[in-house]
Amino acid sequence: MQFMLLFSRQGKLRLQKWYVPLSDKEKKKITRELVQTVLARKPKMCSFLEWRDLKIVYKRYASLYFCCAIEDQDNELITLEIIHRYVELLDKYFGSVCELDIIFNFEKAYFILDEFLLGGEAQETSKKNVLKAIEQADLLQESEDEYLSVKIFK
């Protein structure tokens, strides 16, 4: 996977994970063009499209579009499963996740993604294990915060 973007129906970016080195300017350009292209797709169209020399796999969950750019030799159908797995993880973590959760807790959304994918590939195929790791990391953070009695986020 080269990158993953999450954006709303109005085209607002909610998460961007890049696995290839690009300048900020290039990222902005790609994001803008791709968001436009995906938002222009009609609901009956398939989840795949060719864009530049990449394959784009996207799926809409409620008000959010999950959009991945994969390489030629990657399997589009399993990428749909990857997207679905990520949504399931978010759902389990936040308890019936909605776009607002991701807006207000974007750093957590990143942490979860980073426990699921690394360098663009899945590092853990068990839902349970990903969630357990996040839980433990959160605990570690909380116990540290308590110890230092400084609430950074809440």
Next chain:
Amino acid sequence: MPAPIRLRELIRTIRTARTQAEEREMIQKECAAIRSSFREEDNTYRCRNVAKLLYMHMLGYPAHFGQLECLKLIASQKFTDKRIGYLGAMLLLDERQDVHLLMTNCIKNDLNHSTQYVQGLALCTLGCMGSSEMCRDLAGEVEKLLKTSNSYLRKKAALCAVHVIRKVPELMEMFLPATKNLLSEKNHGVLHTSVVLLTEMCERSPDMLSHFRKLVPQLVRILKNLIMSGYSPEHDVSGISDPFLQVRILRLLRILGRSDDDSSEAMNDILAQVATNTETSKNVGNAILYETVLTIMDIKSESGLRVLAINILGRFLLNNDKNIRYVALTSLLKTVQTDHNAVQRHRSTIVDCLKDLDVSIKRRAMELSFALVNGNNIRGMMKELLYFLDSCDPEFKADCASGVFLAAEKYAPSKRWHIDTIMRVLTTAGSYVRDDSVPNLIQLITNSVEMHAYTVQRLYKALLDDISQQPLVQVSSWCIGEYGDLLVSGQCEEEEPIQDEVLDVLEGLLVSNLSTPVTRGYALTAIMKLSTRFSSVNRIKKVVSIYGSSIDVELQQRAVEYNALFKKYDHMRPALLERMPIMEKTATNGPTEIVQTNGETEPSVLDTKHPPPVTQPANQVRTLKQFWYLHSVLCCCSDPVSPWTFQLQLLSPSSNVVPALNQGTVTQVIRVLNPQKQQLRMRIKLTYTHKGSPVQDLAEVNNFPPQSWQ
């Protein structure tokens, strides 16, 4: 100084902004506060501030002043700080900036941290955005972690190693020992990432590939266990056990089995098993089937297995899920060359996909349909494809038209069918055909001698209906010019037009706003040719003289030359305007076009100040005929008139057959008038057919001796 506002508080506030300007104001205020907080080296709230900065960065605002702060966070002892610091590094830093190298030492320390979650952060960051320098420095640490018994770290180290290898391929060797017993792991995470690592290594190095071939039996066993094992709640997705791992194993098997008989044989059974037993009701099962099909088609599988694979694709084509149909068409396109007959069986389903609503599916169905056209199905297929051409979106028309022309050329059952098909394309998608179709069609028509009358009649009728589609108009004008005598002579099936009507139509093209300059050129030349076929010579003379003062320089030049033909060279006119000879399609010729000259001019055909030598009439005729032909052909290279630096005169080639086997040559003299003493450069484009396939050769001549142009 009061504590900086909390992250969620900021998000809430920014979201209340009603306009872009309001939002920008809030952001600027907060950025200023964050900047001063950074200046004060506030350790307590650095984390909070960077988090806010990351939010604002996502909204599109600059955040580079936070880069160093991320580094400070990474270096902190607190886990909270590190978490945000590494996130910030991944979002704000990139390998183009030297600043990122400052991370290297921190990452090194964190890779050896006592807490696995910290080690995990470091591995993740390195594996996501590590530059080549960082990878070089830290590869040793990654390799160490690849050998740990802690599966949480081992799986991350494997993917980190993949990234290192991608950035610094020479380091691949160093990870080899650690791969020794990666596949004996029970942990699926480690297994999955190990397979990814092995795949990467095998793809990059043929030596690694041969080395890892011995793993095929083990991979087959693991895959078998996944399929045969009972329900495993931890890895189950809709009744399938760990589809992610299954797909990756199938992909690795593909690479190992490619071009190796033994490995291919060893995986035959398992592939057949997966292909027949996988549940197809959900996307996840189809994802595995898809990967299986790709593997079967790529390795040296036995024919029974290949047919099984194609049939799976055929079933995919009938699936309600358009994603599955899309994937099927893509795969069939890849296999249509090698397994042509098997794919032919699914032809009707593929043709049905031409009517699909989805653009990507339509495109693939079109490409596949063209690949499946052959002598047996040409009539039926062409009907469908022409229907598609009528109703498809503009973005398809050019490709579809080209495809139809190619297919028609290869498999036309009769000349009349061929010309009818071309006519159909020109009338329905005439504005979309490629520029080079016009000379190709002209050649085709010229060579179908018995169809001349029929063709010109049909083209004339088409012109009466519609003069907006330029390629159609160009071909039609050319034909009318050539075969106008047949048009008015009553050899056609329907009522023939009279000469004046025909001239009206051609003159109409000259004045119409819809005609491009190129088309006007065609029209004028056609009118001129009719001077030897029609009796209304005076009318033609008048038209030609009018255009002698046209603003369009190309048209003016032609008109002046034709005028000269009427006045000074009238004795040559009949011979010059004779029917074009049949253009042979052998391996040696096809139009030799001079596409561009230095200064990018269109070569002038006749320099009126230096008429061709009067000595050999036969030679002249051929010469000038070639001029006209070239003129018609070159008119398609549409670049408009630019400043004229050269004038060229092409003489006849010494022969029109180049002997085979290097037994001779053909020479053709080009006279160049170069008053401005510009450097000569020539580009030549040769198009010809070799054993039925079109070939195109481009060559440049840059080394004309200076004496030739100075």
